[in-house]
Amino acid sequence: MGITEIAFYILAAIGVISALVTVTARHPIYSILGLVTCFFSISGHYILMNAQFLGLVNIIVYAGAIIVLFLFVVMMMNLGEIQETSKNLIWKIMAALAAGCLMLVLVAALKVSDNLVSAQPDNNIGLVETLGNVLLHEYLVPFIMTSILLNAAMIGAVLLSNKENKLQNI
Amino acid sequence: MNIEIISGVSVQAYIWLSLILFAIGVFGVLSRKNAIVIFMSVELMLNAANLLLVAFSKMYADTSAQVFVMFTMAVAAAEVAVGLAILVLMYRNTKTVNIDVLSKIKG
Amino acid sequence: MAAESLYTAIIGLPLLGFLIIGFLKNKISDNIAGILASTMVLIPFLIVSSVFFSLVNGGSAIHYYLLNWFTVGHYSVDYGIQLDRLSVVMSLFITGVGFLIHLYSVSYMKGDKNFSTYFSYLNLFIFFMLVLVLSDNYLGMYIGWEGVGLCSYFLIGFWYKNNEYSNAGKKAFVMNRVGDLGFMVGMFYVFYYTGSLEFVKVEQAIGMGAMTPIVLMIAASMLFVGATGKSAQIPLFTWLPDAMAGPTPVSALIHAATMVTAGIYMVIRSNFLYSLAPEVLNVVGIIGVASALYAAIVGMTQNDIKKVLAYSTVSQLGLMFLALGVGAYVTALFHVLTHAFFKALLFLGAGSVMHAVGGEQDIRKMGGLRKYMPITFATFLIASLAISGIPPFSGFFSKDEILAQAFQQNTLLWVLGLVASMMTAFYMFRLVFLTFYGDYRGNDDSKQKIHESPKLMTIPLVVLAILATVAGTLGLPHVLNMPHLLNDFLSPILASSARPQGHLEASTEFMLMGIATGGALVSIAIAYMMYISKKRVPDEDANYSGLTKVAYHKFYIDELYNAVIVRPMQWCSEFFHKVIDKVVVDGIVNMTGKASLLASDIVRTSQTGYTAFYILAMVLSACFILGYFFIGS
Numbered sequence: 080m081g082i083t084e085i086a087f088y089i090l091a092a093i094g095v096i097s098a099l100v101t102v103t104a105r106h107p108i109y110s111i112l113g114l115v116t117c118f119f120s121i122s123g124h125y126i127l128m129n130a131q132f133l134g135l136v137n138i139i140v141y142a143g144a145i146i147v148l149f150l151f152v153v154m155m156m157n158l159g160e161i162q163e164t165s166k167n168l169i170w171k172i173m174a175a176l177a178a179g180c181l182m183l184v185l186v187a188a189l190k191v192s193d194n195l196v197s198a199q200p201d202n203n204i205g206l207v208e209t210l211g212n213v214l215l216h217e218y219l220v221p222f223i224m225t226s227i228l229l230n231a232a233m234i235g236a237v238l239l240s241n242k243e244n245k246l247q248n249i
Numbered sequence: 250m251n252i253e254i255i256s257g258v259s260v261q262a263y264i265w266l267s268l269i270l271f272a273i274g275v276f277g278v279l280s281r282k283n284a285i286v287i288f289m290s291v292e293l294m295l296n297a298a299n300l301l302l303v304a305f306s307k308m309y310a311d312t313s314a315q316v317f318v319m320f321t322m323a324v325a326a327a328e329v330a331v332g333l334a335i336l337v338l339m340y341r342n343t344k345t346v347n348i349d350v351l352s353k354i355k356g
Numbered sequence: 357m358a359a360e361s362l363y364t365a366i367i368g369l370p371l372l373g374f375l376i377i378g379f380l381k382n383k384i385s386d387n388i389a390g391i392l393a394s395t396m397v398l399i400p401f402l403i404v405s406s407v408f409f410s411l412v413n414g415g416s417a418i419h420y421y422l423l424n425w426f427t428v429g430h431y432s433v434d435y436g437i438q439l440d441r442l443s444v445v446m447s448l449f450i451t452g453v454g455f456l457i458h459l460y461s462v463s464y465m466k467g468d469k470n471f472s473t474y475f476s477y478l479n480l481f482i483f484f485m486l487v488l489v490l491s492d493n494y495l496g497m498y499i500g501w502e503g504v505g506l507c508s509y510f511l512i513g514f515w516y517k518n519n520e521y522s523n524a525g526k527k528a529f530v531m532n533r534v535g536d537l538g539f540m541v542g543m544f545y546v547f548y549y550t551g552s553l554e555f556v557k558v559e560q561a562i563g564m565g566a567m568t569p570i571v572l573m574i575a576a577s578m579l580f581v582g583a584t585g586k587s588a589q590i591p592l593f594t595w596l597p598d599a600m601a602g603p604t605p606v607s608a609l610i611h612a613a614t615m616v617t618a619g620i621y622m623v624i625r626s627n628f629l630y631s632l633a634p635e636v637l638n639v640v641g642i643i644g645v646a647s648a649l650y651a652a653i654v655g656m657t658q659n660d661i662k663k664v665l666a667y668s669t670v671s672q673l674g675l676m677f678l679a680l681g682v683g684a685y686v687t688a689l690f691h692v693l694t695h696a697f698f699k700a701l702l703f704l705g706a707g708s709v710m711h712a713v714g715g716e717q718d719i720r721k722m723g724g725l726r727k728y729m730p731i732t733f734a735t736f737l738i739a740s741l742a743i744s745g746i747p748p749f750s751g752f753f754s755k756d757e758i759l760a761q762a763f764q765q766n767t768l769l770w771v772l773g774l775v776a777s778m779m780t781a782f783y784m785f786r787l788v789f790l791t792f793y794g795d796y797r798g799n800d801d802s803k804q805k806i807h808e809s810p811k812l813m814t815i816p817l818v819v820l821a822i823l824a825t826v827a828g829t830l831g832l833p834h835v836l837n838m839p840h841l842l843n844d845f846l847s848p849i850l851a852s853s854a855r856p857q858g859h860l861e862a863s864t865e866f867m868l869m870g871i872a873t874g875g876a877l878v879s880i881a882i883a884y885m886m887y888i889s890k891k892r893v894p895d896e897d898a899n900y901s902g903l904t905k906v907a908y909h910k911f912y913i914d915e916l917y918n919a920v921i922v923r924p925m926q927w928c929s930e931f932f933h934k935v936i937d938k939v940v941v942d943g944i945v946n947m948t949g950k951a952s953l954l955a956s957d958i959v960r961t962s963q964t965g966y967t968a969f970y971i972l973a974m975v976l977s978a979c980f981i982l983g984y985f986f987i988g989s
Contacts, residue, residue: 084257091266098270098293102277107285114289117270121296124263127255128307133318137299140322145292145329152333153285156340170968174279177975182272184979188986189264200254201310205303213312214319225323232327239334279972348967355965 086127094120107153111146118142130205254307263304270297284336284346288329295325360420363407363437366400366447367490370483373397374476381472390462393475397458397482401451408444412845417441419492419556433553438492441846445689446489446621449696453613454482456816460704461605463812464711474514474603481507485614489621493553494543497622501539501586504615505532511610512602521601528595535585535592539622542578545571546629559628569633576629576636579622587619587673589647594914596670600662604707607662612669612699617692620676624685627850631683641681641765645772648674650911652779656786657908659894660717661706664787668743669699671776675758678773684761685850686843690831691758693842694750697827698742701820705736708809708817709791714802719790720893726792728806731814733792735821740788742824744781744876752873753828760833760868770868774875781879789887790894797893833865 093116100113118141125134203209214222252260270293277290299318306314336346343350373396377389384392407418417440425433439447458478465471484507488500505528513525547553549571550561561567567575583589588596599611610616623630623640630637648671655667672695679688710717712729726733742749745756755777763770796803808814832838886892900908909915 081257083255087255087258087262091262094266095269095273098273101293102273102281102286102290104286107283110286110289114292117293118296121300124266124300125303127258128303129255130303130307130315133299133303133315136319136322137296140326141292141296144326148329148333149285149289152336155337156346171280173972174276174968177279177972177979178272178276180979181275181975181982182268184983184987185268185271186265188982189261191987198308198310204306204310204312205315209312210315210319214316217313218316221320225320228327229323232330236330236334239331239338275975279968279975282968351967352965355963 083127087124090120090123090127093117094124108150111149111153114149115142115146118146125205128205129202132205132207132210252308254304260304260308264301267297267301267304270294270300282347282349284339284348287348288332288336292325292329295321362403363418363420363439364422366403366439366451367437367483367486369396369399370479370486373479374483377472377479378476381476384472386466386471387462389472389475390458393479394455394458394462396479397451397455400482400486401448401455404439404444404447404451407439408448411441411444417849425495431551433493433495435496436492436554437490438555439490441849442621442624442689443489445693445842445846446617447486449693450482450485450489450614453696453700453820454478454485454609456819457605457609457613457700457704460608460707460813460816461603463810464605464707465603470514474511477507477510477514478606478609481511481610481615485618488618492555494546494555494558495553497625498536498539498543501582501618501622502536504610504618505529505536505586508532508599508610508615511606512599514602514606518601524595524598524601528599531592531595532585535582538578538581538585540582542575542580542582545575545578549575555625562628562632572629572633573636576626576633577639579626579629580636580640583619583622583677584643585619586622587616587677588670589619589674589677590643590650593647593651593670594910594917597663597666597910600660600666604662604703604710607666608700608703608707611666612703613696616669616673617676617696620673620680620688620692623677623680624689624850627685630680637681637683639681641678641762641769644674644677644679644681645762645769645776646674647671648678648776649772649779650674652776652783653907654910656779656783657894657900657904658783659720661709661719661722661787661791662703662717664719664783665699665702665706668702668780668784671780672699672743675755675773675776678762678769679758682761682765682769684758686846687754687757687761687831689846690842691754693830694742694754694824694827697820698739698749698751698824701735701739701817701824702743704813704817704820705732705739708732708813709736711809711813712806713798714805716798716802719787721798722791722796723794723798724792724796725806729808731808731817735814735817736792737788738821739824740784744784744880745777745872746781746876746880747869747873748825748828750824750826750828753831753833756833756869756872757831759872760865763864763868774872777872778875778879781876782883785880785883786887789883793888794891833869 097113097116097120101110101117104110104113118137122134122137122142125131125137254260254263274290274294274297277293278287281287281290299321302314302318302321306312306318339351340346373393377384377393381389407415411417417438419436419438419440421434421436423435425435427433458475461474461478465474468474481504484500484503486500488497488504491497491500509525509529509532512528513522516522516525543553546558546567549567550558551566552558552561562572581592585592596611596616600607602611630640651667651670651674655664655671658664658667672691676688676691676695679685679691708729709722709725709732712725712732713722716722738749742751745752747753759770759773759777762773796806830842831840833840906912
């Protein structure tokens with residue numbers, strides 16, 4: 080068992096456990112902590128697969144920006160004090176069944192699919208240089224569009240977070 | 250037939266991992282009432298999908314998949330910004346983040 | 357071309373009058389409407405007269421194509437105008453009598469608030485009547501046929517605010533429809549077997565044997581059903597007495613002089629058909645004489661001045677059908693002609709009387725009017741003499757000719773016709789004596805107001821009286837060795853059709869005339885004895901008994917029709933309304949609604965409003981779809 084294999088299993092275990100913590104924790108803060116742990120483990124997987132750029136971006140965007148956003152919101156609403164009245168057991172069982180059903184279907188789809196064929200391994204694909212080339216050559220227009228999307232999201236978020244009376248004034 | 254993408258780890262292992270994460274996300278969305286946790290579960294599902302994309306990118310030695318992951322991240326960031334703004338609004342109006350309160354579309 | 361547009365004007369002008377008056381009735385004054393309407397009838401009369409004289413002088417019949425009406429497959433229906441000897445005679449008295457009645461109406465309808473509407477209807481009627489008469493094919497005739505029925509409906513129900521009047525209009529319309537259906541079926545038969553509807557072509561086709569005797573019989577009898585409807589013969593006559601609800605000039609024009617003779621005209625026009633179907637002709641004769649007798653009996657007991665005249669119309673029309681039945685087409689037309697004059701005169705006279713006594717129609721409340729309205733009396737008397745068949749008035753000649761023709765064919769028909777004719781004399785003079793002789797029986801108020809009618813009303817009376825007197829000269833009997841003008845005029849187109857008939861011996865013919873005249877005189881004498889010498893006045897309605905009561909109630913024919921046709925129909929409608937419509941149809945419709953309501957109530961419960969539930973449904977659906985695409989296939 081090589082080092083990468085061991086690393087994979089450790090990271091996978093951390094990811095699954097932290098994901099479970101995320102969806103089951105009673106307090107939102109624990110959920111957020113579970114989620115950030117999960118994101119870190121996923122970033123670890125990216126680095127394992129030599130996708131260094133994505134691994135870093137994942138930490139910056141998800142663990143950095145998004146999780147902080149979540150934290151702010153939770154703290155702003157002071158949700159910690161409100162004890163969430165959990166759904167009843169039947170609902171949880173149904174949710175588990177549905178999720179399991181979906182997974183079952185996907186696994187079955189995987190099993191009946193044609194045999195996977197691998198290509199010539201290339202260790203450069205995840206590097207910043209390669210990714211940057213592809214992004215700025217083949218996907219230039221979508222890339223610029225993304226900036227517009229982010230801009231729009233920003234404006235929308237600002238608008239929505241405004242006080243209502245100001246919203247009506249606009 | 251297992252295809253190794255990194256030494257000792259087959260692509261099937263990654264598929265399984267991302268499927269498990271995705272299913273956990275689905276379970277979270279379905280089982281929780283707290284809108285913020287539901288939102289986090291959605292993020293989890295997005296990440297599971299990203300992971301799968303990267304794994305396949307490695308397998309086929311194709312950079313495009315990773316570019317798509319980048320786009321997904323951008324979209325997720327935008328979604329979170331707007332979504333959380335909506336949540337704040339909802340909290341301001343109802344003083345709660347329980348999504349069962351929002352049942353106006355009952356037929 | 358100029359001539360053709362002139363002939364088009366014959367039917368075009370009344371239509372134009374109708375349109376102008378109808379559309380501008382609120383804009384133009386009553387006087388202008390009256391004058392315009394009268395002019396629109398007078399001009400066609402003058403044109404027809406000129407055509408008539410050119411025909412008398414040996415000119416040829418005018419027949420020209422007016423317009424293509426419609427084309428179906430290979431067959432196209434053209435509308436053409438046919439001004440031959442027969443239709444010219446008809447249109448001559450339609451426009452002539454029509455014009456006089458227009459004039460009369462100007463005065464009679466004065467002050468009515470729908471004055472212009474009335475004249476627009478009259479013009480429309482003249483238009484349709486001319487279309488009927490001048491058309492060169494059955495379809496055009498049918499259009500006119502329906503059109504006059506429509507106008508008749510309008511005018512019977514002219515005072516539509518009175519419920520009874522508008523019901524009378526409806527009754528006339530429905531009864532006519534029954535007859536029209538017969539006409540239509542007959543027309544279909546003719547078209548199916550001959551491939552044409554034009555009289556000329558149909559005649560040729562039948563001449564070449566296009567129709568077997570059986571088919572001929574069916575077609576002829578179907579057309580005759582139409583004639584019984586329009587000409588008020590048994591069994592479709594009950595609408596005519598009720599039709600007297602309309603203004604009196606309308607009764608004179610439509611329900612006495614012109615429209616009701618449309619059936620006669622149609623049979624004469626189709627003579628090529630009827631002559632080949634002698635069995636149908638026999639039926640025509642029998643129905644004619646039965647109607648004549650029936651109506652005469654009922655007429656003897658009626659007390660409403662217009663009802664008496666209405667039944668006398670049915671009776672006279674019956675005599676005309678008797679003439680048709682014995683194949684004497686010219687004689688029938690002759691009687692149509694004389695009848696048009698004296699019956700129009702009678703109705704206009706009755707209108708004049710009613711005008712004088714304030715709208716009263718019951719002859720028991722009249723009497724002694726001779727002193728107050730001499731012109732009306734004189735003309736009414738002339739008309740009564742004419743209809744009773746007293747020489748030398750016109751009715752004598754035409755009636756005598758009918759009876760003579762009937763005598764040649766069948767003595768029984770002759771006897772029955774004679775009896776009907778004698779009854780005619782009786783009830784007409786009963787009417788005259790009760791109305792004009794004796795003392796006035798109304799109240800004093802109305803007595804003060806009795807007056808002779810204005811000139812505009814009396815002039816048409818006088819003109820018609822002259823015509824009723826002299827029209828007999830058109831058809832002098834053979835024995836007098838004088839020319840039968842009408843017969844000579846019509847012989848080019850009707851000669852071949854009449855049944856073979858020799859001339860009666862002079863002595864027989866004189867004898868027949870004597871019997872007829874004598875019978876009429878005896879009837880008048882009886883009437884004189886009853887109503888002048890003994891000064892009898894008919895009893896109140898309730899006091900009738902026995903046969904008189906039955907006759908007074910028109911042999912309960914209306915009640916019979918009610919019981920046999922109307923009530924079952926109402927029951928049927930009731931049944932369809934309450935069971936089929938309310939229960940079955942509404943049930944099905946309501947059930948559809950209720951079912952979808954129920955279904956939506958069930959489906960609605962799935963709309964919980966909880967987001968989680970929708971997501972669950974989405975996930976399960978995604979499972980299903982993915983499963984179907986990846987695994988199922």
